[in-house]
Amino acid sequence: MRIQLQQVNVPLGYDEAFVLQRVSRKIGCAPALLSNLKITRRSLDARPRNPEPIYVLTVEVDVALESLPKTAEIPTITRVAEEEVRGQESGVRRNEEEVRLRPIVVGAGPAGLLAAYQLAKAGARPILIERGEDAASRTPKVAAFWNDGTLDPESNVLYGEGGAGLFSDGKLTARSKERGRIRTFMELLHACGADESVLIDSEPHVGSDALLRIVPRLRERIIAAGGEVRFNARLDSLVIEAGQLRAVVVNGQEIACSHCVLAVGHSARDVYAMLAEKGVALQPKPFAVGIRLEIPQVAIDRAQYGRFAGSPRLGAASFRLTRREEKGIRSCYSFCMCPGGKVISCASEPGFMTTNGMSYSKRSLPHGNAAFLVPVGPTDYPEHPVPALAGLEFQRKLERDAYAAAGGGYRVPAIRLLDFLMKTVPSSLPSGRSCPTSSPVEFRTILPEFITRTLEKTIPSMLKELNGVKLDEAILYAPETRSSSPLWIERNPEGESVNTKGLFPVGEGAGYAGGIVSSAIDGMRTAERLF
Ligand SMILES: Cc1cc2nc3c(=O)[nH]c(=O)nc-3n(C[C@H](O)[C@H](O)[C@H](O)COP(=O)(O)OP(=O)(O)OC[C@H]3O[C@@H](n4cnc5c(N)ncnc54)[C@H](O)[C@@H]3O)c2cc1C
Numbered sequence: 249m250r251i252q253l254q255q256v257n258v259p260l261g262y263d264e265a266f267v268l269q270r271v272s273r274k275i276g277c278a279p280a281l282l283s284n285l286k287i288t289r290r291s292l293d294a295r296p297r298n299p300e301p302i303y304v305l306t307v308e309v310d311v312a313l314e315s316l317p318k319t320a321e322i323p324t325i326t327r328v329a330e331e332e333v334r335g336q337e338s339g340v341r342r343n344e345e346e347v348r349l350r351p352i353v354v355g356a357g358p359a360g361l362l363a364a365y366q367l368a369k370a371g372a373r374p375i376l377i378e379r380g381e382d383a384a385s386r387t388p389k390v391a392a393f394w395n396d397g398t399l400d401p402e403s404n405v406l407y408g409e410g411g412a413g414l415f416s417d418g419k420l421t422a423r424s425k426e427r428g429r430i431r432t433f434m435e436l437l438h439a440c441g442a443d444e445s446v447l448i449d450s451e452p453h454v455g456s457d458a459l460l461r462i463v464p465r466l467r468e469r470i471i472a473a474g475g476e477v478r479f480n481a482r483l484d485s486l487v488i489e490a491g492q493l494r495a496v497v498v499n500g501q502e503i504a505c506s507h508c509v510l511a512v513g514h515s516a517r518d519v520y521a522m523l524a525e526k527g528v529a530l531q532p533k534p535f536a537v538g539i540r541l542e543i544p545q546v547a548i549d550r551a552q553y554g555r556f557a558g559s560p561r562l563g564a565a566s567f568r569l570t571r572r573e574e575k576g577i578r579s580c581y582s583f584c585m586c587p588g589g590k591v592i593s594c595a596s597e598p599g600f601m602t603t604n605g606m607s608y609s610k611r612s613l614p615h616g617n618a619a620f621l622v623p624v625g626p627t628d629y630p631e632h633p634v635p636a637l638a639g640l641e642f643q644r645k646l647e648r649d650a651y652a653a654a655g656g657g658y659r660v661p662a663i664r665l666l667d668f669l670m671k672t673v674p675s676s677l678p679s680g681r682s683c684p685t686s687s688p689v690e691f692r693t694i695l696p697e698f699i700t701r702t703l704e705k706t707i708p709s710m711l712k713e714l715n716g717v718k719l720d721e722a723i724l725y726a727p728e729t730r731s732s733s734p735l736w737i738e739r740n741p742e743g744e745s746v747n748t749k750g751l752f753p754v755g756e757g758a759g760y761a762g763g764i765v766s767s768a769i770d771g772m773r774t775a776e777r778l779f
Pocket of ligand 1: 356408416419513515755
């Protein structure tokens with residue numbers, strides 16, 4: 249009999265024998281009756297009120313008993329069903345007749361990579377096209393962009409193999425309930441070189457340096473399974489006849505296709521404009537805008553771990569803060585926290601810039617940063633002849649103003665939190681900040697008043713929750729505009745565009761996913777339906 253046990257508490261330095269002992273005590277049987285122990289989930293509990301930091305595990309184990317002793321009849325123990333033990337069936341072809349031509353996948357971000365992998369495994373021989381370069385060629389372009397502001401509009405922090413997820417924090421946070429697909433994705437990352445911890449940690453993290461190794465191996469698997477990957481291949485247009493996709497136009501050349509998975513992310517504004525022009529159904533979507541706040545990591549660790557702060561086993565601490573809407577101010581929430589990371593400039597269009605955060609696998613840099621975002625919607629910005637593109641134009645205005653205010657060269661506008669709160673025009677910035685290519689800017693020249701008013705009121709009270717963090721240690725960077733898509737490419741429950749047969753919009757750019765994991769499983773799910 250195989251059982252699952254939750255809430256198995258162990259010290260940070262646990263080993264398998266220790267876990268077996270804990271399990272045997274919990275279910276009231278001898279350790280010799282237990283075998284095939286597998287840790288399926290691990291979360292850190294380092295609250296200062298605990299006597300010591302612990303891991304809380306969920307484990308599966310075989311028990312050499314037909315029925316469990318009475319003491320085991322507690323809700324944290326369940327029997328594992330036979331089909332879960334066997335695992336998922338895979339590679340079932342469903343639609344071979346219908347998908348006559350090789351399916352095209354556009355975009356090699358998490359959504360496109362996983363769609364292409366799934367299609368290749370099912371025998372559909374997909375062609376994956378990516379406007380940017382492979383990860384290795386992209387890396388020096390990104391370094392040049394950060395060092396001296398040289399932008400390659402086709403291969404940059406947002407475009408190229410790995411998509412926006414490559415030079416990222418590499419947090420693999422998953423809120424979806426689709427445990428099977430999440431597991432498949434994590435196992436694939438592990439098979440491509442990610443640390444084993446991605447299989448069990450409740451908040452896994454890989455880091456940008458590891459992603460640079462993992463993503464090319466994933467590409468190799470797509471090719472080995474019969475897929476083809478073309479870099480420097482940009483989708484320019486779609487050929488649609490009577491509501492049916494007939495071909496994609498790539499670098500000016502038509503490729504006939506009956507099915508295309510569109511996984512272009514939400515930075516590809518030229519693609520959105522092309523879709524609008526072709527009459528593909530789009531809908532405006534609420535999103536969020538704000539700033540990125542940076543504070544010393546030691547202060548975050550002290551606030552979160554108390555007396556345990558500094559323990560090498562704990563790693564850099566994270567936080568999540570929220571503040572409800574109140575009279576005169578909107579809600580605000582922290583997003584995409586990057587412990588031990590750095591703030592970066594991002595751009596895919598000349599003359600427009602936005603900010604974000606990234607980290608390496610060790611998360612050992614001296615600062616932590618997170619976006620602080622305020623929700624925005626269609627009533628906040630001017631109307632547009634194509635209503636779905638109004639939010640995108642709002643983002644563009646902020647990004648253009650930010651580029652100009654920081655003096656060009658994709659420098660990031662920045663200000664000390666205290667200067668921002670006191671409405672002081674900044675003349676300098678702390679020398680130890682994580683983003684040296686930033687310039688002092690008064691944020692009221694680039695962000696709308698309803699956003700700065702909300703941030704002024706909410707940030708100080710939100711930071712109070714991080715006991716001991718001082719306001720004068722915080723630096724703000726702006727604008728944070730691309731946390732999610734400003735529109736939906738409308739699709740039906742099968743994942744197909746509601747008015748263009750054969751077009752399957754997926755991932756963050758379609759508006760139905762956000763983040764690496766949810767984009768990846770969105771791509772995977774659509775590909776499963778397709779073939
Ligand atoms: C700096 C940074 C840090 C982040 N950190 C995290 C994190 O820690 N955890 C997390 O979950 N999420 C993070 N994110 C968000 C995450 O990266 C995205 O949610 C995710 O990458 C979206 O996946 P996607 O495949 O839908 O789109 P994308 O990753 O944007 O990929 C789209 C791809 O399509 C390509 N493309 C676009 N247009 C065309 C075209 N016309 N023809 C051909 N190809 C095209 C692009 O070049 C790109 O490679 C971060 C994002 C950034 C920018």
